[in-house]
Amino acid sequence: MREMVRATCENRPGVYRMLGPTGNVLYVGQSRVLRTRLLSYFRAKGRGNKAARILRHAFHIEWEFAHTEFAALLRELRLIKQYRPRFNRMMVTDDWPRGYVALTGGAVPGLRVVPRSDHPSAIAMFGPFRKVAELRESVRALADTMQLRDCTLEDTSRRTTMLWFAKDSDHAVTSATSTRTRVPGCLRHALHTCAGPCIGEGDSAHYRAQAQMVRAFLEGQSDAPVVALKRDMQHASDTMEFERAAVIRDRLARVHWLQQRVLHFHANMDRLTFQYRATGPDGREFVYLIRRGTIRAEVVAPATDVEHAQLQTLATRIFEGPDPSGADIPLHDLDEFYLVASWFRRRPHERERTTS
Numbered sequence: 001m002r003e004m005v006r007a008t009c010e011n012r013p014g015v016y017r018m019l020g021p022t023g024n025v026l027y028v029g030q031s032r033v034l035r036t037r038l039l040s041y042f043r044a045k046g047r048g049n050k051a052a053r054i055l056r057h058a059f060h061i062e063w064e065f066a067h068t069e070f071a072a073l074l075r076e077l078r079l080i081k082q083y084r085p086r087f088n089r090m091m092v093t094d095d096w097p098r099g100y101v102a103l104t105g106g107a108v109p110g111l112r113v114v115p116r117s118d119h120p121s122a123i124a125m126f127g128p129f130r131k132v133a134e135l136r137e138s139v140r141a142l143a144d145t146m147q148l149r150d151c152t153l154e155d156t157s158r159r160t161t162m163l164w165f166a167k168d169s170d171h172a173v174t175s176a177t178s179t180r181t182r183v184p185g186c187l188r189h190a191l192h193t194c195a196g197p198c199i200g201e202g203d204s205a206h207y208r209a210q211a212q213m214v215r216a217f218l219e220g221q222s223d224a225p226v227v228a229l230k231r232d233m234q235h236a237s238d239t240m241e242f243e244r245a246a247v248i249r250d251r252l253a254r255v256h257w258l259q260q261r262v263l264h265f266h267a268n269m270d271r272l273t274f275q276y277r278a279t280g281p282d283g284r285e286f287v288y289l290i291r292r293g294t295i296r297a298e299v300v301a302p303a304t305d306v307e308h309a310q311l312q313t314l315a316t317r318i319f320e321g322p323d324p325s326g327a328d329i330p331l332h333d334l335d336e337f338y339l340v341a342s343w344f345r346r347r348p349h350e351r352e353r354t355t356s
């Protein structure tokens with residue numbers, strides 16, 4: 001492998017894959033100087049050394065060049081998401097625990113905090129956010145306010161569909177639907193903080209409308225939960241239910257905390273909307289059209305009037321056309337947003353190469 005790298009690899013930005021005996025991808029990496037990076041693997045020694053460990057398991061190395069270092073980072077990210085290589089997963093270290101707010105889909109949408117952006121049942125995802133303990137409390141407060149479920153029981157959706165179907169269609173309650181098993185350990189329905197879909201309680205249309213409201217809130221387009229909490233607090237105070245008013249006040253503070261983070265998150269996404277010019281090692285320039293933190297197009301920098309006009313047309317379509325992802329960032333693009341954000345945070349001078 002070393003001789004192959006020496007003979008054919010060049011010192012340009014690129015991405016490499018370490019392959020196992022069956023061609024399975026063990027590790028994906030990238031470098032601004034690919035040849036130097038790959039040769040460094042063959043000098044690595046010691047049991048605890050990451051490069052040495054990967055090389056011990058590798059049977060083959062594949063690589064591809066990228067136009068720029070920025071493009072190499074993006075390609076690495078996409079390959080890691082495609083292959084989910086064993087060594088990349090093992091070596092994920094995050095000094096700052098993060099959480100994502102996930103809205104789960106299905107007949108009975110749910111709301112909860114998850115640790116990763118690729119949660120299988122999420123239909124909308126927001127984050128990542130730090131201060132995970134506060135995040136959990138705030139998301140629970142929001143779920144309590146809107147009476148949404150936050151449980152992880154996989155069969156809740158299926159069982160509730162049956163129960164709601166029986167109620168909505170006025171069917172006789174069958175033996176399947178009459179077995180209303182309360183989920184062990186969860187008191188939220190008893191405390192009136194969840195509609196109780198696990199036992200077929202609540203109205204399906206109302207429940208889904210509440211979930212839609214939560215989605216709009218997390219998209220920064222509605223403050224319905226805050227308005228509802230303020231109204232309830234005022235009512236509790238007017239009727240001299242001071243203990244209840246205090247509980248609602250605390251819940252309001254948590255939901256407000258989450259609202260601030262969500263608005264900040266969307267403002268950050270909006271700030272990452274521009275054209276970015278990056279230069280490759282051979283001096284060629286490329287233009288990346290980035291909208292809300294995701295790369296929508298990469299083109300060679302225009303040189304002629306015709307090419308300038310073509311780029312302008314493309315930019316108008318991307319920046320002024322409807323955003324196919326709406327207010328959400330597509331689930332599969334959250335990591336890309338994070339990568340783009342951290343690229344410009346760590347290299348503030350690169351901001352000078354962007355234009356709105």
Ligand code: SF4
Nearest residue numbers: 149151183186194198
């Ligand atoms: S009351 Fe039922 S649906 Fe609601 S969170 Fe608890 S287990 Fe889930």
